[in-house]
Amino acid sequence: MNKIIKYVITDILRNKIVVIYTGFLLVASFSVFSLEDNNSKGLLSLLNIILIVVPLVSIIFSTIYMYNSVEFIELLVSQPLKRRTIWLSLFMGLACSLSIAFFIGVGIPVLIYQANWIGFTMILTGIILSIIFAAIAFLATVKMRDKAKGIGAAIMLWLYFSLLFDGLVLFLLFQFADYPLEKPMIALSTLNPIDLSRILILLQLDVSAMMGYTGAVFKDFFGTSTGLMFSFFVLLSWILLPVWYSTRKFNSKDL
Amino acid sequence: MITLKNINKQFGKLKVLDHVSTSCDQSECIALIGPNGSGKTTLIKSILGMVIPDSGSITFNGKNIANNYQYRDEIGYMPQIGRYPDNMTIGQVLGMMKDIRGKSGELDEDLIKAFSINNLLNKRMRTLSGGTIQKVSAALAFLFKPSVLILDEPTAGLDPVASELFKEKIISEKDKGKLVLITSHILSDLDDLVTRIIYMQDGKLVFHKSMEELRRDTGEERLVKSIAQVMISNYE
Numbered sequence A: 001m002n003k004i005i006k007y008v009i010t011d012i013l014r015n016k017i018v019v020i021y022t023g024f025l026l027v028a029s030f031s032v033f034s035l036e037d038n039n040s041k042g043l044l045s046l047l048n049i050i051l052i053v054v055p056l057v058s059i060i061f062s063t064i065y066m067y068n069s070v071e072f073i074e075l076l077v078s079q080p081l082k083r084r085t086i087w088l089s090l091f092m093g094l095a096c097s098l099s100i101a102f103f104i105g106v107g108i109p110v111l112i113y114q115a116n117w118i119g120f121t122m123i124l125t126g127i128i129l130s131i132i133f134a135a136i137a138f139l140a141t142v143k144m145r146d147k148a149k150g151i152g153a154a155i156m157l158w159l160y161f162s163l164l165f166d167g168l169v170l171f172l173l174f175q176f177a178d179y180p181l182e183k184p185m186i187a188l189s190t191l192n193p194i195d196l197s198r199i200l201i202l203l204q205l206d207v208s209a210m211m212g213y214t215g216a217v218f219k220d221f222f223g224t225s226t227g228l229m230f231s232f233f234v235l236l237s238w239i240l241l242p243v244w245y246s247t248r249k250f251n252s253k254d255l
Numbered sequence B: 001m002i003t004l005k006n007i008n009k010q011f012g013k014l015k016v017l018d019h020v021s022t023s024c025d026q027s028e029c030i031a032l033i034g035p036n037g038s039g040k041t042t043l044i045k046s047i048l049g050m051v052i053p054d055s056g057s058i059t060f061n062g063k064n065i066a067n068n069y070q071y072r073d074e075i076g077y078m079p080q081i082g083r084y085p086d087n088m089t090i091g092q093v094l095g096m097m098k099d100i101r102g103k104s105g106e107l108d109e110d111l112i113k114a115f116s117i118n119n120l121l122n123k124r125m126r127t128l129s130g131g132t133i134q135k136v137s138a139a140l141a142f143l144f145k146p147s148v149l150i151l152d153e154p155t156a157g158l159d160p161v162a163s164e165l166f167k168e169k170i171i172s173e174k175d176k177g178k179l180v181l182i183t184s185h186i187l188s189d190l191d192d193l194v195t196r197i198i199y200m201q202d203g204k205l206v207f208h209k210s211m212e213e214l215r216r217d218t219g220e221e222r223l224v225k226s227i228a229q230v231m232i233s234n235y236e
Helices: A004-012 A014-037 A038-066 A069-077 A084-115 A117-143 A147-175 A182-189 A191-200 A204-221 A225-251 B038-045 B070-074 B090-101 B110-114 B130-143 B160-175 B212-217 B224-236
Strands: B002-011 B014-024 B029-033 B055-060 B077-078 B150-153 B179-183 B198-200 B204-210
Touching: A004 B038, A004 B090, A014 A038, A014 A084, A038 A084, A038 A147, A069 B150, A084 A117, A117 A191, A117 A225, A117 B179, A147 A182, A147 A191, A147 A225, A147 B224, A182 A191, A182 A204, A191 A204, A191 A225, A191 B224, A204 B070, B002 B038, B002 B160, B014 B038, B014 B055, B029 B038, B029 B160, B038 B055, B038 B179, B070 B077, B070 B179, B077 B130, B090 B130, B090 B179, B110 B130, B110 B160, B110 B204, B150 B160, B160 B179, B198 B212, B198 B224, B204 B212, B212 B224
Parallel strands: B014 B204, B029 B179, B029 B198, B077 B150, B150 B179
Antiparallel strands: B002 B014, B002 B055, B198 B204
16 A cells, blocks of 8 residues: 555655645745735735635646546556555545645645744644545546546536535524524534635634624634544545545445 | 356346356367357356356356455456556566465466566557567466456457467467366367357357267368358347
C-alpha cells in the first residue's frame, strides 16, 4: 500500500497544476496578510478565498486525476493487489498531496502571521476540506464511466456546496421566518462541509459578535468543546462516508 | 489450471458472455479467436478479476478467484492497449512493478534484452510510440516468471523482428510447462504457436479443440483457412 501511495504522491507533486495551485495560495495568503493592518482581518479575507478555491481545486483536480489514471488503475488491478488497497492508496496519495500543497500555500503564511489557536483551526479545516472534496471526487469518478460526465458532476457538486446550498438555506430562512429556526440551522449546517468550516472559523474570530441571534445560538453550540468535537466528527464523516461508499462500488466495478 | 463454469456477463442489455464453460491446462498455448465483439477481451478480463461475472465461477489452481487477489501473482498479463502513467519513465515503471510484485531476485529479463529496452530507460511513457509501449508491456508480462501468460493482441503493434523474437519467447515458455492464453486476429502469427483453439461468437463459446482436431474437422492444413471456414459457416 505504501508503495502505491509513494508513487502517487511523487507523480502529483510533479504535476504543474498542483505547483501553480500552491503558488497561488502562497501569493494570496502573503498579499492578504500584508494588505490588512490587522492580522485577524487578514485571516477573514483569506478564509473567503480558501472556502471558494480549496474545494474547487480539490474536487476538479482529483476528478481529472482519477480519469487520467484509469489505465494505471487497470494495470494495478491486473497485479496481485487487493482492489481496496489500490483505491485507498490512490485516495491517500491524492489527499496527502493536496494537503501538502495547502499546508505550504496557506499553512506557512498563517503560521508566520497568526500562529495561534485561530490560525491553527484554519489550517486544520483547510486540510480537512481538501480531503473531503477529494473524497467526493472519488465518489463522482466511481459512479460515472464517462470523463465529461464525471467532471460535469464534480463541477455541479462544487457549485451546490459553495453556492446553491446557501441559496436554499436563505430560501428556507425567508419562508419560515416566523418560526424559530436557530436550532434547525445547526442541523442544516452539518449538511455542507464548507458552511460548517466557515462557522467553525468565524466563531473563533471577533466578527461572530455581529451575527445576531443565530450567531449567539451557534456560539452556544459550536463554541463549546462538545460542539467543536461534534463538528470535527461531522467533517470526518464527510471524508469517511464517501470513501467507504466509493471503495465498496470500486470493489465490484468492471474495468 | 484455469476452469470456467457457466460464466455470464451482461453490459446493460448486451450479453457479452453467455454460459461460457471451459478449462485450460498447463503446457498449452491456447488461442482465443472470434470476430470483433465476441467477448474475448471480456473473458480474459474476467479471468484477471478486472470484470466481475454476473454468475458462474472461475477457479485458478482449484481456488475460486472471487474476492481473491494472490492468484494474480501467477499471471503475466499483456493488455491490448498498454497505457502507463505519462510522467513516469520506462525505468520507473519497471521499478514500480518490481516493487509491487516484491520480487527482486530471479527475474526473466530476456525480452528486456531482446527488445533492448535498457537503452530507453530514461524515456517518459508519453513520448513512446505504440510499438515501444507494446514491447514494454510484453517485457512486463514475462518479467516475473508467471506460470500463466495472458496476451491480448500481442503482436498487433510490433515490428516483424520484434514479433519474431516475441513468438520464440512464447514457444520457449510454453515448452517450460506454462499456460499461454493468446488472442489475435493475425492468424498467420498463431499458426506455429498454438496447440489449442477456443472459438467464440456473440459471447458464446462455439468450440474448444486441439489443432489436430480442428485440422481433421475442417480438412484444412493452415489455421487461417480452417478458421475462415468456421467463421463463414457461423456468419449467418
